[in-house]
Amino acid sequence: MGQIILGVGDYGASNRPGEEVKTFALGSCVSVVLLDPKTRTVGMVHVALPESTINKAKSVEKPGYFADTGIPALLSEMAKFGCNPKGKGMVVKLCGGANVMDTNDTFQIGKRNALSIKKVLWKYGMGAVAEDLGGNFSRTVSVSVDTGEITLSSPGRPNWKL
Amino acid sequence: MTTKIDQDEIRKVIESVPMLSASATQLLQTTTDPDHDLIEIVRIVKTDATLTARVLKVVNSAAFGLINEITSLDRAISYLGERLIVGIAIGDCASQLFNKELKGYEGEHGDLWRHDLRTAIASREVVTQSNSTISPDLAFTAGLLHDIGKALISDYLHGTASAVLEKIENEEISDYLSAEEELIGFDHTRAVHELALVWKLPEAITEVIRFHHAPSEARDEFKELVYAVHLGDNIAMMGGCGTGADSMRYKLDNNYCQFMDLQPAALANVMLAVNDDFNKLERSFAEAGESN
Numbered sequence: 001m002g003q004i005i006l007g008v009g010d011y012g013a014s015n016r017p018g019e020e021v022k023t024f025a026l027g028s029c030v031s032v033v034l035l036d037p038k039t040r041t042v043g044m045v046h047v048a049l050p051e052s053t054i055n056k057a058k059s060v061e062k063p064g065y066f067a068d069t070g071i072p073a074l075l076s077e078m079a080k081f082g083c084n085p086k087g088k089g090m091v092v093k094l095c096g097g098a099n100v101m102d103t104n105d106t107f108q109i110g111k112r113n114a115l116s117i118k119k120v121l122w123k124y125g126m127g128a129v130a131e132d133l134g135g136n137f138s139r140t141v142s143v144s145v146d147t148g149e150i151t152l153s154s155p156g157r158p159n160w161k162l
Numbered sequence: 163m164t165t166k167i168d169q170d171e172i173r174k175v176i177e178s179v180p181m182l183s184a185s186a187t188q189l190l191q192t193t194t195d196p197d198h199d200l201i202e203i204v205r206i207v208k209t210d211a212t213l214t215a216r217v218l219k220v221v222n223s224a225a226f227g228l229i230n231e232i233t234s235l236d237r238a239i240s241y242l243g244e245r246l247i248v249g250i251a252i253g254d255c256a257s258q259l260f261n262k263e264l265k266g267y268e269g270e271h272g273d274l275w276r277h278d279l280r281t282a283i284a285s286r287e288v289v290t291q292s293n294s295t296i297s298p299d300l301a302f303t304a305g306l307l308h309d310i311g312k313a314l315i316s317d318y319l320h321g322t323a324s325a326v327l328e329k330i331e332n333e334e335i336s337d338y339l340s341a342e343e344e345l346i347g348f349d350h351t352r353a354v355h356e357l358a359l360v361w362k363l364p365e366a367i368t369e370v371i372r373f374h375h376a377p378s379e380a381r382d383e384f385k386e387l388v389y390a391v392h393l394g395d396n397i398a399m400m401g402g403c404g405t406g407a408d409s410m411r412y413k414l415d416n417n418y419c420q421f422m423d424l425q426p427a428a429l430a431n432v433m434l435a436v437n438d439d440f441n442k443l444e445r446s447f448a449e450a451g452e453s454n
Binding site: 009025026027048050055100101103157 | 267268269323324326327330337396399400401402403404406407409410411412413414416424425426427429430431433434437441
């Protein structure tokens, strides 16, 4: 089975039957998964930080790093597969955004990532139909192009679906 | 069922692991002395042919993308910086420990090395971007060694991970460190005394290994360094680089604010820099055969 593996700040899409789009070990990072039922395309971006204002140069080099530049970049990528460039008709799922224990505001990057992503999605009129966010554990996420189903795994836990 | 272990048992485990080479020990001791000079580093590396070859391999690896090959050791050391030289020396001697599959934590082969390398880079970035007085080189070395105790106790924790996670989620145990103590009577920071003796570790490094999850208990003179690695460790886990089931299952001590000024924007920049540098270093070490 073919796999598209995405690293931190990467985004990608596939409409190839049998393929899966995967990212490893999301800690405080969030994976935004977009499913387009019309074109049967699956897209994912591995967002590391909430806002690109902290490093504009980086957001040009790797827009997927930040929530505010990563989602538009993923939508542009999916438009190449015939999807609506504004995300119309797409299904959204979110995973990741964990935090370390007893953390203070500064270190709640997982929570801030999730909030920032939801704000950006809201601007497009999109909202998540399913989410697996927060907690104190890392997640590996893979999405099947055939079914749009997400399989999550984390060391010490049985796999689960979203 | 787990068995309780004690200092004698840990001593036996340590006796079965490789010693640090004379050059690695000397490098650790020299670089933790604030008054040392780069010339001393060059002198130590020159006495060790294997290390010299490794240093030249790393500097000339594709990850660094140098146009002209560096053949002089002096140039290689000044290009890589002393922290990488220490990293290469330790990584080489202790690769058996760093690359141990942490079955007790359900970690994979190479997870410990990746976590330690990422913590090393993150600890260095924390002191650099928070205007700390701690030497970035020292923070890097301490970060590299902070979790070595996990390789020593992992086998005794075999098969416990899912039960530990359940207990933490049900708030029966406060964090993974307490779980180690409860299960085997020994947590991964406590093996340090024996290891420090055998490896002749400098005091600053010993203190980091012992207190990186309880930085407020470190001796005053080392507190700032211990807090830096405490944050580096958490940042590495937040970046998805843990050692298995225990990842993100430790408490963050918010009193770091007394020692360093790390605002949200600075932390975001630390995380960006860590990711970029980690990818580069991991590749260069792998190409030079350090982490295999």
